[in-house]
Amino acid sequence: KSGFVAIIGRPNVGKSTFMNRVIGEKIAIMSDKPQTTRNKISGVLTEKDAQMIFIDTPGIHKPKHKLGDYMVNVAENTLNEVDAIMFMINAEEGYGRGDQFILDRLQKINQPVFLIVNKIDKVHPDQLLPLIEEYRSKLDFEEIVPISALEGNNVDHLLGVLKSHL
Numbered sequence: 452k453s454g455f456v457a458i459i460g461r462p463n464v465g466k467s468t469f470m471n472r473v474i475g476e477k478i479a480i481m482s483d484k485p486q487t488t489r490n491k492i493s494g495v496l497t498e499k500d501a502q503m504i505f506i507d508t509p510g511i512h513k514p515k516h517k518l519g520d521y522m523v524n525v526a527e528n529t530l531n532e533v534d535a536i537m538f539m540i541n542a543e544e545g546y547g548r549g550d551q552f553i554l555d556r557l558q559k560i561n562q563p564v565f566l567i568v569n570k571i572d573k574v575h576p577d578q579l580l581p582l583i584e585e586y587r588s589k590l591d592f593e594e595i596v597p598i599s600a601l602e603g604n605n606v607d608h609l610l611g612v613l614k615s616h617l
């Protein structure tokens with residue numbers, strides 16, 4: 452199995468930390484996916500039974516000028532090409548306007564979206580449920596996976612979930 456996974460989320464939610472944790476070997480990409488996707492590859496995870504190609508989509512934020520509009524379009528094209536989308540949030544911060552902008556974009560996309568609640572090491576478990584309910588009311592997520600990218604909690608489970616959708 453192999454496939455593309457886009458990671459999106461506000462700055463500082465932990466996208467790079469997650470990537471650093473899971474990315475092993477970098478390999479040459481043998482894919483018929485369009486060039487636009489290949490240009491943004493930020494890491495490849497190769498396991499015995501699967502290969503996941505992670506793509507950072509930094510352009511998906513509220514544009515401040517014309518170039519910003521262009522970046523949002525590039526990011527949206529990427530989201531339409533991938534096999535799965537990880538929408539990462541910070542368990543400590545909760546719902547914010549930056550999230551709403553991303554959720555509005557995700558409404559229009561048919562790919563499965565996974566809500567990744569990161570930094571669970573920083574919150575009490577009781578705080579997670581109301582947070583998750585709030586996001587769930589805004590988008591129909593394929594699955595919701597709480598993790599700590601920093602400490603590694605539940606990261607293997609997340610990779611298994613993503614793998615099952617490739």
Ligand code: GDP
Binds near residue numbers: 461570
């Ligand atoms: P990005 O902007 O989404 O790429 O976020 P980064 O990966 O750069 O992380 C931003 C900050 O959050 C850094 O100081 C990380 O060490 C911290 N961070 C990321 N993931 C976690 C986590 O699971 N738990 C905790 N406590 N801190 C985290």
Ligand code: MG
Binds near residue numbers: 466467468
């Ligand atoms: Mg980053």
